[in-house]
Amino acid sequence: MGPHSKSLWWGWILSLAVLLVIVCLFALGVGAVHIPLQKVLVLLTRGRGTPEYTILFAVRLPRILLGLAVGGGLAIAGVVLQGMFRNPLVEPYTLGISGGAALGVALNMVAGGPTGLGLFSLPVSGFLGALGIISVVYLLGTRGGAVKLSRLLLIGVMVSFIASALIMLTMAMTKVEDLQGIIFWIMGSLQEPSASLIGAILCISISGLIVALVFSVHLNALSLGEEEAFHLGVRVERLKKILFLLAAFITGCCVSVTGIIGFVGLVVPHTIRLLVGGDHRIVIPTSYLAGAIFLILCDTLARVVMAPMELPVGVITGLVGGGLFIYILSRKGASF
């Protein structure tokens, strides 16, 4: 560390932030209607009323903001869980959170759901589903007030399987017309008509980033093992509860709005660790930025690859993320 590597840290954060801005501008420009960069910049300042202005601000910008919030949020949820469980394969969805949200949504679509909520009906049922699963996993994963990490993980994986089975069951009993809706929701999309919902997710995700940063030093200690962290003065039980609930809450919120967007929470933290090292004080902010960049890029791809038809972004993140990761891993000759 020392002053030398601290300036390196700022270098990483700054370059990723610049890259994020460039990616955002790029994503604003491309799509079914192409708007060149100079025009984007002009429109941003004085284009009110033109059709392009509407496309930029009513269609593309909300998607970009949602991509930023969800990509960043899922990435730091992944970092937190991997550090806490000391297991590189844990990701936000391993613990059954996405399964719960998907189950909530599927049940809503089949049953007709609480209709009074309008636009919020699906996100609310997704969030309730996620919340239900989080409570089950958390309650079963604690014994005598102590969180047992290996137990928590096993129960999460099992609950996740049960949720998938129940989703299949729900789909088997669904009318064919409703089936596509469920499938599309499960595959994930950044298409979200409610601006206030996007705002809420953005606030939650950025607050999550701040909380994760506050606990990043303790997460460093915890990643040495519970006993080691204890000897370094960390209140381990309290920390595990905070970190689990933090990751679960961020994931639950993201999933209930966008559906299941896989691989972000797995691929982004790994790639970042290969670049910046294992210190969570730098891994957390850079993963947030990289997650945002990754998801915005994938969503742009999803929009343009087969335009005007739109691909599910979850498919793109899986293909691009998985492929990219295997490439990086085989090139770096990493140790795992």
Added chain:
Amino acid sequence: MGTSKMLEINGLSCGYGKRVVLQGVSFAIKRGEFVGIIGPNGSGKTTLLRAITGLLRPFEGTISLEGRETQETARRELAQKVAVVTQLPEATPSFSVEEFVLLGRVPHWGRFQLLETHKDVEKAERAMALTGIAYARDCTMGELSGGEQQLAFVARALAQEPRLLLLDEPTAHLDIGHQGQIMALLRQLNREQSLTIVAVLHDLALASLYCQRLILLHQGRLRKIGPPRRVLTKEVIEEVYQTTVRIVKVPGKGGPFILPLAGKSS
């Protein structure tokens, strides 16, 4: 300046769940002592260490550090006074050596402090220099050999600036060269920084060579406590370890040393 007792244990009973491992253990350790805890496998050595660090709550009895009960001391405050070197973990941390050693400064940080100060860096530097691991500061922990990793763990504990240093088998899995290096370092720290050291040791020769006093545990009870020549006697060792031994003295080197002979004691 109060009591000269660093650690005082009174009637300690302790264990896991309902299983009692330690029973009625009492002893006191003065400031500046270098004490070894010895005993056969399963005699409760590591459990005793865990009770002292607060990881295990005593079923009965009290543990006081500098006259204050550890159970009533806040976690962070305790970590400012006591550093622990546990047995080498299976998974090596993904930090560089310097980052790892700097983690020893965390107990002294403020609640929302994210970055280390110059003071922290200096203290980590000194700890690395003392343990002779400074040359590897930019290596990741995984790149170090077992002996170097153990030195890095000791360096982290020193960066913590403890008054009491606890070690759990610091020489396990090390060759005799590195064993001697670690023990000589501990003795140097004990003498020059008047650091109080309590180490669980399996190797009776090292315990005899370096420790001022030994605590011998047997079946969860304190069997004997005193200077090595009083604890390492043929009768006691043969009874506790259930094997035949010979006592050897090396002129000028102290001792006694225990030489295990084949076979069970009759």
